[in-house]
Amino acid sequence: MASVPFHYIDLRTFCYATEDEKRVEQALRRFLPEDFHIERATNEGHHGDRIVVLSARVEKADNVRYVLQQLSDLPDIERIIGELDERVDENCSFFLRLDKQRAFKGDVEQGQGITLRAKVEAYPAKQPAAVENAREALEQAREHAEA
Structure with a gap:
């Protein structure tokens, strides 16, 4: 596969007090390479409940x-x-929201x-160039998956 026109991809999810953190982490791992490091930050919700933010930045x-696969x-x-x-916004970031429950099920x-959130490489760093690069990368990933 050719070069990948993304500087990085950030994935993030929240684990609420009513959820099992291991299951939420498993859902996030559905999109990550094996043994990939996940950052973990604990916050407090509006009503004093614990919210754990799980995130990963993929750069290589x-x-x-x-x-993308x-x-x-x-x-x-x-x-x-x-x-x-x-x-894809004016800052060349591509956004997508994924279903946490379905991801847990694989x-x-x-x-x-x-x-x-994926930062798309584009030279010059303009939205139309970023859209084209993101389109090419997603189409390549789709074609690779079909092969």
Whole structure:
């Protein structure tokens, strides 16, 4: 596979007091290479409840490719590729929300619970160039998955 036009991919989820932290971590790991380091920060919610923020930043090209391969399993990947104009902002960041419950079960779907933010490489750093680079990367990942 060619070079990956992403500086990094950030994945983040919250583990609320009512959730099992190991299960939430397992859901996040659905998108990460094996044994990848996950940052953990504990915060307090509005009502004094504990909220654990689990996050990972993927920077190495092989690891970024791995995350993109996981996204190629999205049943609506074509629609996401078609929506890149709305999903890539002026700062060249691509946004996607993934379903935490489905990820825990091993599936990949859009939904709530896991936020993905990917910084797209673009020269010049303009939104149209970033959209094109993100489109190319997602299409390559999809084609690679189909092969």
